[in-house]
Amino acid sequence: MTQVLSKVEHVKLESQYLRGTLKTELENSQDHFIDTSELLLKFHGIYQQSDRDIRKARKAQGLGALHSFMIRVAIAGGVLSRQQYLELDQLSDKLANSTLRITTRQAIQYHGVLKGGLKPLLKTLEAHRMTSLSACGDVVRNIVACPAPFASMARDEIMKHAFSLSDNLKPRARAYFEVWLDGEKAATLEEGGIEEPLYGASYLPRKFKIAFAFPNDNCVDAYTQDIGIVPVMTGDRLTGFTLIVGGGLGQSHTVKDTHPRLGDPMTTIAPEQLLETVKAIVTVQRDHGRRDDRKYSRMKYLVEAMGIAAFKQKVEEVLGSSLPEPLPLEWLSGDDHLGWFEQGDGKLFLGLFIENGRIKDEARVGLRKAVEQFVPEVRLTPQQNILLCHIEPKDKVALENLLAAHGIALPDTIAPVVRHAMACPAFPTCGLAITEAERALPELIREVQALLEQHNLEADTVAPHIRMTGCPNGCARPYSAEVGLVGRGVNSYAIYLGGSHLGTRLAEVFLDNVKREEMIATLEPLVRNFKATRFEHERFGDYCHRVGFEHLKSLLAA
Ligand code: SRM
Ligand code: SF4
Numbered sequence: 001m002t003q004v005l006s007k008v009e010h011v012k013l014e015s016q017y018l019r020g021t022l023k024t025e026l027e028n029s030q031d032h033f034i035d036t037s038e039l040l041l042k043f044h045g046i047y048q049q050s051d052r053d054i055r056k057a058r059k060a061q062g063l064g065a066l067h068s069f070m071i072r073v074a075i076a077g078g079v080l081s082r083q084q085y086l087e088l089d090q091l092s093d094k095l096a097n098s099t100l101r102i103t104t105r106q107a108i109q110y111h112g113v114l115k116g117g118l119k120p121l122l123k124t125l126e127a128h129r130m131t132s133l134s135a136c137g138d139v140v141r142n143i144v145a146c147p148a149p150f151a152s153m154a155r156d157e158i159m160k161h162a163f164s165l166s167d168n169l170k171p172r173a174r175a176y177f178e179v180w181l182d183g184e185k186a187a188t189l190e191e192g193g194i195e196e197p198l199y200g201a202s203y204l205p206r207k208f209k210i211a212f213a214f215p216n217d218n219c220v221d222a223y224t225q226d227i228g229i230v231p232v233m234t235g236d237r238l239t240g241f242t243l244i245v246g247g248g249l250g251q252s253h254t255v256k257d258t259h260p261r262l263g264d265p266m267t268t269i270a271p272e273q274l275l276e277t278v279k280a281i282v283t284v285q286r287d288h289g290r291r292d293d294r295k296y297s298r299m300k301y302l303v304e305a306m307g308i309a310a311f312k313q314k315v316e317e318v319l320g321s322s323l324p325e326p327l328p329l330e331w332l333s334g335d336d337h338l339g340w341f342e343q344g345d346g347k348l349f350l351g352l353f354i355e356n357g358r359i360k361d362e363a364r365v366g367l368r369k370a371v372e373q374f375v376p377e378v379r380l381t382p383q384q385n386i387l388l389c390h391i392e393p394k395d396k397v398a399l400e401n402l403l404a405a406h407g408i409a410l411p412d413t414i415a416p417v418v419r420h421a422m423a424c425p426a427f428p429t430c431g432l433a434i435t436e437a438e439r440a441l442p443e444l445i446r447e448v449q450a451l452l453e454q455h456n457l458e459a460d461t462v463a464p465h466i467r468m469t470g471c472p473n474g475c476a477r478p479y480s481a482e483v484g485l486v487g488r489g490v491n492s493y494a495i496y497l498g499g500s501h502l503g504t505r506l507a508e509v510f511l512d513n514v515k516r517e518e519m520i521a522t523l524e525p526l527v528r529n530f531k532a533t534r535f536e537h538e539r540f541g542d543y544c545h546r547v548g549f550e551h552l553k554s555l556l557a558a
């Protein structure tokens with residue numbers, strides 16, 4: 001059946017492989033790009049935004065929006081050399097709003113970049129072997145991987161696979177270096193022709209996300225990805241990969257039948273089959289995903305409509321060979337890797353909590369000095385935190401002192417409920433935000449902390465994982481948390497409950513429209529009953545799932 005293509009499909013097709021009019025518009029005196037270019041910019045890792053805090057006031061003065069840009073730097077596996085981290089830090093002062101925002105996919109975002117700053121920023125990134133190409137857009141996005149830097153052959157091999165997928169799945173067309181790099185060949189990109197061998201002229205129907213977990217540790221939320229890749233190990237030898245296919249979280253309150261979905265285990269393959277199998281899955285989504293309505297274009301809807309068995313058959317047709325059944329999976333943790341650890345090679349790493357991923361103010365200065373003096377490599381985590389890697393044990397005390405001098409707390413001094421919480425950026429930069437998240441969560445989460453302390457439930461083994469977003473798109477993965485708070489209206493949130501702290505079960509909507517100021521009073525009876533009736537070692541998400549929403553609602557009524 002032929003589909004009526006959505007507007008975005010036409011923009012892609014007519015863009016001559018992502019060129020459009022970007023180059024000429026970059027040279028004009030406007031502070032922004034036209035609509036069609038705005039869509040193409042995303043493939044280059046750039047979002048056109050405006051400060052929503054001042055939009056109304058400007059309108060009242062008869063002024064239009066004041067535009068600036070968010071640039072997302074794709075960082076495969078979240079791995080950065082010292083030099084790269086320091087360069088990213090400096091750029092935030094020179095060309096952005098003096099903050100670095102670690103994302104839930106191990107990337108870095110700049111906010112507040114002006115149009116004139118785009119080219120210098122992207123050129124500097126390139127000079128340090130970093131790129132924003134395909135950090136956004138209808139392509140495979142930043143490849144996520146468990147960042148823990150323990151010395152292990154298998155871990156090194158998994159990271160190499162992540163880097164290799166990242167290189168192999170980048171778009172090939174030359175538009176990025178023509179527009180931003182004065183046509184110079186980018187060291188970070190393999191030069192292709194004018195065409196896209198994998199993606200074709202209209203790229204994928206929608207964004208596509210891939211993450212590598214580590215056996216038993218689901219810190220990357222593998223089930224929420226288009227493809228979650230779980231290594232199979234024999235001792236410290238990598239012997240295969242199990243692929244979980246068709247996950248995704250975005251939904252819309254107003255669009256029927258949109259919903260979060262966890263992926264299905266599809267197959268377990270040998271390590272050397274990974275690239276071609278992933279490419280085959282991407283090809284099936286490219287050729288069969290919906291292109292008429294972007295609300296239903298994610299691969300999760302294709303997998304759901306076909307069923308995993310028929311989807312797998314399509315992948316086998318592309319490969320020309322059959323795929324084995326998946327091995328069973330077992331999850332023991334969704335570790336955040338925070339605190340001091342011995343790497344196993346004589347060095348240490350230190351995982352530090354960064355509230356909602358925003359590196360700013362004095363903490364940014366402290367981190368910069370720490371990296372300059374003591375840290376050869378930095379890794380970003382899918383929980384918006386940072387790991388300082390390969391530290392000499394002799395430097396431990398000096399590093400701790402330096403961090404303390406800049407007000408950076410060690411993780412064991414931070415309440416577990418705070419340390420496991422995440423929020424998306426929402427206001428003032430996100431054009432889709434309905435209500436606050438990053439600016440609202442710090443206060444709310446400390447109120448939750450006080451509530452848990454009242455009931456002696458503050459320990460790491462029991463404090464729930466809570467994630468907040470300013471709209472239902474789910475950027476901080478609220479639906480795979482134990483408690484999800486999802487923007488529903490101005491200053492109100494839907495409360496999702498019953499997810500698993502291992503990311504293996506979705507939370508479901510419990511109450512649809514709870515005012516921020518009613519949040520603690522709403523959670524209190526549930527927390528009290530959890531304390532009174534929980535099974536030994538039971539987590540809050542598991543308790544909510546076990547007792548059911550009817551019971552939980554009766555507690556509220558009482
Ligand atoms: Fe997201 C759109 C921020 C991870 C689902 N996301 C956006 C935009 C770009 C808003 C826009 O389209 O104008 C947000 C920019 C806000 C800003 O001002 O910075 C935005 N998303 C983020 C980040 C920065 C949140 C964070 O707290 O870190 C994350 C960047 C990740 C990265 O480095 O690539 C981010 N977004 C996610 C995730 C979680 C994940 O991937 O692990 C999801 C849910 C998983 C999924 O994709 O299903 C997610 N973002 C969305 C969606 C809904 C997609 C859908 O299938 O319906 C949108 C809207 C869209 O695509 O139409 C969106
Ligand atoms: Fe914006 Fe919504 Fe994503 Fe938050 S969840 S960053 S409000 S799109």
